[in-house]
Amino acid sequence: MNSNTSKPFDCVAETYSRFDINIVRGQGARLWDDKGRQYIDFTSGIAVCSLGHCNPKVVEAVREQAGQLFHISNLYWTEPQLKVASTLVEHSCTDRVFFCNSGAEAVEAAIKLARRHGHATRGPDCYEIITLEGSFHGRTLATITATGQPVYQRGFEPLPPGFTHVPLNDTRALELAANRRRTAAILVEPIQGEGGVRPLSDAFLEATRAVADDLGAVLIFDEIQVGMGRTGTLFAYEQTPVEPDVICLAKALANGMPIGAMLAKEEIMKYLGPGSHASTFGGNPVACAAAGAVLDQFLQTDILQQVKQKGEYLKKRLVELTQDWREVREVRGRGLIQAIEFHSPKPDLASWLLEKGFLSIVSHGLILRLLPPFIIGREEIDQFIETLAEYKHGQDS
């Protein structure tokens, strides 16, 4: 017997640097650890539990579906999958959905689709994907290569060929990178999430559409972090001047049940015919039952309107707090994805906030990224701002 089995923490791969707390329960915007301490969640499990922890309608849908049919594979139709596919199609600019289990898988599917489409319409050399510096698209080999941050690629070489990166919002660089023979797709997040909550300008997004149209390439929006209501509309592209050809979703789509989806227009998705791509668990009935309950709430309540209002309130409070805070470079975001960028690293900030009872994310040491659930209360936002003010005064003194 391996001696590690007596020490559970030592049995898990050390791929994450975790905070040393053990969360045992969640409800709404609150979480509790095994010692009974309560926390307010400003992460939503990294943009996942947008309707709050253990959202009652999602819990009910999962319970009911788990007692009826857990899994059957994609050899057959199931009602929950059909409901989610038709709802996503009805409310987007796309026509068909491929289901998978995570964000990286959704981007991987989009990359495969773009290559198939490129090969079929413009020949075998048409496989290159243009993505952005600072982007994040997942942790598989293809998606770390698409990701415009060398830190995620180091040590995993050789990386698959066919990816080229241009600076964010640099139209000239995009036009120079575009190649009539080789460029199969342009892949962007409408607002870079993990990279630091950096929105793409309308002018740049218009350029991505124009370049893709000119070449006959596919425009892919990775909405895994900023889609599904996070910015105040069901899809983030709805607040931009362009429509993508392909959309990648995951995270908040099922409020915590693992799911991913790649949506595309019919004239593109038709290049992924039977046998060309697959996932055993993709579109699993229980995950889709959860997603159905999520979409019902996004579409049948005023929750997305609330995201806009609460987002504006959170941003206003962050701007007020930071206007005389010399260490702050910028406050930015849309809806309920907001960030404070500091001039110099704040390695202790997330642990300090945790100690005070708030879950938060600090990316690259420099950027406090706030992703509260949509059901967050104004009082909870106020409490968070007061706590951050305490940190600010500690830094100033």
Ligand SMILES: Cc1ncc(COP(=O)(O)O)c(C=O)c1O
């Ligand atoms: C924009 C974006 N794309 C892709 C991914 C990868 O998703 P997953 O971790 O579910 O594979 C993430 C995860 O943070 C993301 O933010």
